[in-house]
Amino acid sequence: MIKIVLACAFGMSTSMLVQRMQQEAVNRGLNADICALSETELKGKLANVNVLLLGPQIRFQLKSFKAEFEPMGIAVDVIEMTDYGRMNGAAVLDKALALSRAKEQEK
Amino acid sequence: MNIKNFFEDKFVPVAAKIAKQRHLLALRDGLVLSLPLLIVGSMFIIIGELPIQAYQDFMASVLGEGWGDFVWNDIFPATTGIIALLATFGITKSLVDSYDIDGLPAGAIAVAAFFLLNTLDAENNMWNADLFGAVNMFTGIIVALVVGEVYRRIVQKNLVIHMPDSVPPSISRSFTALVPAAIIIVGGFIIKILFRLTPFGDFSGFVTGVLSAPLKAVGTSYPGMLIILFFEQLLWFFGIHGSTIAWSFVDPIIQTATVENLAAFHAGTAIPNVVAQPFIDNFLQIGGSGATLPLVIFLLLFAKSRTLKDIGRLSAAPSIFNVNEPVVFGLPIVMNPFLVVPFILGPLVIMTITYVTMYFNIFPRLIGVNIPWTTPYFISGFLATGGRIGGVILQAINFCVAFLIWAPFLKSWDKRLVLEEEGALSER
Numbered sequence: 335m336i337k338i339v340l341a342c343a344f345g346m347s348t349s350m351l352v353q354r355m356q357q358e359a360v361n362r363g364l365n366a367d368i369c370a371l372s373e374t375e376l377k378g379k380l381a382n383v384n385v386l387l388l389g390p391q392i393r394f395q396l397k398s399f400k401a402e403f404e405p406m407g408i409a410v411d412v413i414e415m416t417d418y419g420r421m422n423g424a425a426v427l428d429k430a431l432a433l434s435r436a437k438e439q440e441k
Numbered sequence: 442m443n444i445k446n447f448f449e450d451k452f453v454p455v456a457a458k459i460a461k462q463r464h465l466l467a468l469r470d471g472l473v474l475s476l477p478l479l480i481v482g483s484m485f486i487i488i489g490e491l492p493i494q495a496y497q498d499f500m501a502s503v504l505g506e507g508w509g510d511f512v513w514n515d516i517f518p519a520t521t522g523i524i525a526l527l528a529t530f531g532i533t534k535s536l537v538d539s540y541d542i543d544g545l546p547a548g549a550i551a552v553a554a555f556f557l558l559n560t561l562d563a564e565n566n567m568w569n570a571d572l573f574g575a576v577n578m579f580t581g582i583i584v585a586l587v588v589g590e591v592y593r594r595i596v597q598k599n600l601v602i603h604m605p606d607s608v609p610p611s612i613s614r615s616f617t618a619l620v621p622a623a624i625i626i627v628g629g630f631i632i633k634i635l636f637r638l639t640p641f642g643d644f645s646g647f648v649t650g651v652l653s654a655p656l657k658a659v660g661t662s663y664p665g666m667l668i669i670l671f672f673e674q675l676l677w678f679f680g681i682h683g684s685t686i687a688w689s690f691v692d693p694i695i696q697t698a699t700v701e702n703l704a705a706f707h708a709g710t711a712i713p714n715v716v717a718q719p720f721i722d723n724f725l726q727i728g729g730s731g732a733t734l735p736l737v738i739f740l741l742l743f744a745k746s747r748t749l750k751d752i753g754r755l756s757a758a759p760s761i762f763n764v765n766e767p768v769v770f771g772l773p774i775v776m777n778p779f780l781v782v783p784f785i786l787g788p789l790v791i792m793t794i795t796y797v798t799m800y801f802n803i804f805p806r807l808i809g810v811n812i813p814w815t816t817p818y819f820i821s822g823f824l825a826t827g828g829r830i831g832g833v834i835l836q837a838i839n840f841c842v843a844f845l846i847w848a849p850f851l852k853s854w855d856k857r858l859v860l861e862e863e864g865a866l867s868e869r
Contacts, residue, residue: 398457419767
C-alpha cells in the first residue's frame with residue numbers, strides 16, 4: 335500500500351489529477367491511497383504518507399517542503415508541467431512509484 | 442544567462458519569499474476565515490434584492506410587504522457586518538500559529554484590544570454596530586498584527602506563568618496567556634488615552650480618518666490594478682501561482698471597498714468604488730487567470746491539431762468553474778513565446794474596459810456582494826451586480842474581446858502544431 339499526496343494552492347486542479355491517478359492505479363491492480371490537499375493544510379496531515387508531489391505552480395515551495403517533510407521519510411518532488419496540464423495520471427503515478435522506491439532503498 | 446534561467450534564479454526566490462511572508466500569509470488566512478460567512482451573507486442579499494418585479498411582487502404577496510428586511514436586519518449584521526472582528530481574530534491566530542505558538546488565546550486578546558481601541562457610547566451603554574464592519578477593517582488588521590507580534594515575543598521570551606505538568610493543558614493555557622493579556626490590555630489602554638487627547642477621539646477614528654482613504658485610493662486605483670494584474674500574469678506565464686502572491690498586498694483593501702459598496706447599496710446612495718472583490722474574481726478571470734475560457738472555446742471550435750483539440754476537451758469542464766491549470770500547463774501557455782502576448786495583454790485590456798465602463802457608470806457597478814471565484818462566468822456577472830443584465834452584457838463584451846485577442850495567436854500556434862504532427866507521422 336502506497337500513500338500519495340498531491341498539493342497545490344487550493345487543492346482543486348490537483349484533485350482532477352488525483353482522479354486520473356486513482357483510475358490508473360485501479361487498472362494496474364495497485365493498492366494506492368491518493369489524495370489532494372491545499373499547500374497550507376499539509377502540516378500534521380502527512381502521517382504515513384510515502385510521496386508528496388507539488389503542482390508546478392507552487393514549485394517554489396519545494397525547498398522548504400523538502401526540509402520539513404523529508405526527515406519524516408516522505409519523498410517530495412514537483413510534477414512535470416506537461417504531465418500536470420495534460421492530466422497524465424499514468425506518468426505521475428510512475429513518478430510517485432519511482433520516488434517511493436528510491437526512498438525505500440535509501441533506508 | 443537566458444531569460445528562463447534568469448527568472449528561475451532571481452524571480453522565483455522573490456516570489457517564494459512573498460508567498461511565505463508570515464504577515465501577508467496571516468492576512469490571507471485571517472480573511473479566508475471570514476469568507477464562508479461573507480458568501481452566505483451575500484447570497485441572502487441577492488435573494489432579498491433581486492431586481493425582478495414579478496419575483497418581488499410574488500414574495501411580497503406570500504410573505505408580506507418588507508419581507509426582505511430580515512436580510513439587512515438579521516443576516517447582514519451577523520455575517521458581513523462583523524468582518525473586522527472576524528479578521529482581527531483570524532489574523533492574530535494565524536500569525537501567532539505561524540511561530541508554532543498556540544494562537545487561540547492571542548486571538549481572544551486581540552478581540553479585546555479591538556474593543557478597547559474603539560469607544561463605547563457610555564451614556565446608552567451601546568457599541569455602534571458599524572464599528573465591527575468594513576469601516577474598521579484597517580483598525581482590526583493593525584490591532585491583529587501588533588497584538589500577534591507582542592504576544593509571540595512575550596511567549597518566546599518566556600515571560601509567562603508556568604504550571605506543573607499535572608495541570609490539564611486547557612487550564613495551563615489560560616495561565617500562559619495571563620501575562621501577555623495584562624501587558625496588551627494595559628498597553629492598549631495607554632494608547633487609547635493618548636488618542637483621546639487628539640482630535641480623532643480614538644485609535645479607530647485615527648485609522649479610518651488618516652490611513653484608510655489613501656490606502657484605498659492607491660490599492661483600488663487603475664494604475665494599481667494594472668501593475669498588480671501584470672505581475673500576476675507574468676508570474677503565471679513562468680508557471681508560478683501568481684494570483685495569491687500578487688493580490689495578497691491589496692486583499693484587505695479590496696475587501697473593505699467591497700463592503701463599502703454594499704453599505705452604499707443598502708443605503709440607496711451611489712456606489713462609491715469601481716474595484717470590489719468580484720471585479721477581480723469574476724470579471725477579469727474569465728475561466729481562470731489570463732481569460733482562458735475564450736481560448737478553450739476557440740480550441741473546441743477551430744483547433745485542427747490533435748494536441749489542441751485534446752487540451753480543449755480536457756479543460757472545458759474545469760474552465761467553466763474557472764480552474765485553468767490544464768490550459769496553462771497543458772497547452773502549454775507557460776513559457777510559450779507564441780502565447781505570452783495574449784496571455785498578458787488580454788487581462789489588461791479587459792480590466793481597462795471594465796474599469797472605464799464602470800467608472801462612467803455605462804455598466805452597473807458591483808453592489809458589494811462576494812461571489813465565489815469558482816462561480817461560472819456570466820452567472821457571476823448577473824449576481825455581482827445584484828441581478829442586473831448590464832453585468833452580463835459587460836462580461837459578454839469582455840469575453841468577445843478576449844476571444845479576438847487570443848484568436849490570431851492560437852491560429853498560428855495551431856498551424857505549427859499541425860505541421861509538427863504531420864512531420865512526426867511521416868517520419869514513422
